[in-house]
Amino acid sequence: MTSANVLGLAAAIIVVVTLFEMLRRHRLREKYALIWFVLAMGSLAIAAFPAILFGLSDLLNVQVPSNLIFFIASLLLLAMSLQHSFEIGKLEERTRTLAEEVALLRLNADATERPTDPIDRSAE
Numbered sequence: 001m002t003s004a005n006v007l008g009l010a011a012a013i014i015v016v017v018t019l020f021e022m023l024r025r026h027r028l029r030e031k032y033a034l035i036w037f038v039l040a041m042g043s044l045a046i047a048a049f050p051a052i053l054f055g056l057s058d059l060l061n062v063q064v065p066s067n068l069i070f071f072i073a074s075l076l077l078l079a080m081s082l083q084h085s086f087e088i089g090k091l092e093e094r095t096r097t098l099a100e101e102v103a104l105l106r107l108n109a110d111a112t113e114r115p116t117d118p119i120d121r122s123a124e
Contacts, residue, residue, distance in 0.1 A: 008047025015040040039076070 019036050022028040028036075046053050046069075057065040
């Protein structure tokens with residue numbers, strides 16, 4: 001086993017341990033943890049069995065196996081960026097809706113605090 005394989009195995013194991021720790025401390029949501037866990041397992045498999053990467057690159061007719069890794073990583077980063085953009089859009093819409101509801105509640109609360117009858121109560 002080469003030093004690159006050992007480094008890859010160590011990195012994948014560190015990612016898995018970090019994932020479980022972040023999940024335990026509620027620092028990472030489960031839907032993101034699943035994505036990172038799959039990526040870590042893929043990295044672990046490629047580090048343990050580099051023939052998988054060479055076979056995949058031959059199957060896809062990619063000359064250099066590391067180019068395949070960079071291409072897949074670029075696609076994954078693009079997909080995650082798209083997912084986060086979608087969620088940010090939903091959160092912005094929800095924030096706007098909540099701000100409008102708070103404004104209406106304040107307006108309603110201000111209207112109920114003011115006396116509505118025209119009788120001057122300062123003389124009482």
